[in-house]
Amino acid sequence: MDPRTPPSLSELTTYLLSKAGKEARSRLAERLAEEGLRLWHMAVLAALADFGPHAQRDLAARVAIDASDIVKVVDDLAEAGYAERARDSVDRRRVNVAITPKGRTALKRLRLKAGVVQDEILAPLDGDECDQLHALLSRVYDGLDSA
16 A cells, blocks of 8 residues: 555545556556547547447447536547447438447457457456456446446
8 A cells, every 4th residue: 555545545445446547547648648539539449349330329328428528528539430320310410430440459459459458457456356356347337327
């Protein structure tokens, strides 16, 4: 434990979780920046790959990005050739977004980078401990909806 950290804080699991998360996010941001991307770009690509094409407004809700911010993220992805937009044929006000083959390839690279960061952050744990941590954090995360 960092000797500068007040013991009363290091006793709080939520504090440790926050500090570890902040470090993981910072390292991941550095790796994604090597690709000229941010975490929101990866989140949008993952949502499109996992759930299929989305109306832009629905995509913003799915990844919890403000509707005004999703436009810039999708603009960046479209400019890079990672996503494509098209007007909905039924409702011309709706813009649909889909991942491209180039976007799927980019997402694979981003996942590899995220895996490297994860391995760095979780290096003090063995494989079973990593699995246990993942299971526990998944339960906590799932419980956030009911809190």
